[in-house]
Amino acid sequence: MTNEDIERVVLTEDEIQSKVAELGKRISEDYGDREPLLVGVLKGAFVLMADLSRRITVPVEFDFMAVASYGSSTRTSGVVRIIKDLDLEITDRHVVIVEDIVDSGLTLSYLMKNLRGRRPLSLEVCALMTKPEALRVPIDVRYHGFAIPPAFVVGYGLDWQQRYRNLPYVGTLKPHLYEGDGD
Numbered sequence: 723m724t725n726e727d728i729e730r731v732v733l734t735e736d737e738i739q740s741k742v743a744e745l746g747k748r749i750s751e752d753y754g755d756r757e758p759l760l761v762g763v764l765k766g767a768f769v770l771m772a773d774l775s776r777r778i779t780v781p782v783e784f785d786f787m788a789v790a791s792y793g794s795s796t797r798t799s800g801v802v803r804i805i806k807d808l809d810l811e812i813t814d815r816h817v818v819i820v821e822d823i824v825d826s827g828l829t830l831s832y833l834m835k836n837l838r839g840r841r842p843l844s845l846e847v848c849a850l851m852t853k854p855e856a857l858r859v860p861i862d863v864r865y866h867g868f869a870i871p872p873a874f875v876v877g878y879g880l881d882w883q884q885r886y887r888n889l890p891y892v893g894t895l896k897p898h899l900y901e902g903d904g905d
């Protein structure tokens with residue numbers, strides 16, 4: 723049963739769970755005993771991080787960053803502010819950034835540049851969703867879930883005004899709920 727505010731389901735719970743299992747398996751195979759550090763980008767990635775990490779069968783560590791972009795709530799400006807930095811040092815670590823969605827790519831591009839400056843041994847990206855038509859900077863997503871159309875979606879960690887993050891699927895909202903959002 724879907725939430726009454728959802729117009730259309732874009733990714734079902736089953737589709738997401740089998741893809742996350744596949745990504746976890748690939749990460750386990752690729753890293754073996756190299757103990758990756760998973761860096762979740764808050765808040766959206768907390769759901770993916772929880773599911774993905776339980777599909778990883780090799781030793782793994784966790785950290786989180788929180789970022790905010792200036793601008794309206796449905797569009798990224800490209801100017802990113804770090805609200806919470808990592809607790810751990812990443813120098814000489816194998817780092818995997820875990821992101822819910824890559825839209826323009828500007829947030830991730832900023833984050834990768836920032837983290838690369840700390841000299842990790844390797845830096846890869848796991849993103850459940852990308853919106854290829856909205857991409858403005860090239861991003862190499864090694865562990866990629868789904869390419870979706872460039873519509874605003876909620877669920878599986880993604881919010882609209884802090885709501886809907888707990889939906890186990892991803893969907894578009896009925897337009898009347900966010901129309902009139904100027905900024």
Ligand code: 5GP
Nearest residue numbers: 798824825826827828829873874875880881
């Ligand atoms: P980007 O910098 O790639 O344009 O945007 C990345 C961030 O914008 C994501 O981490 C997410 O927080 C937010 N975002 C992008 N697209 C969507 C979307 O369709 N729905 C929601 N709820 N957030 C989005």
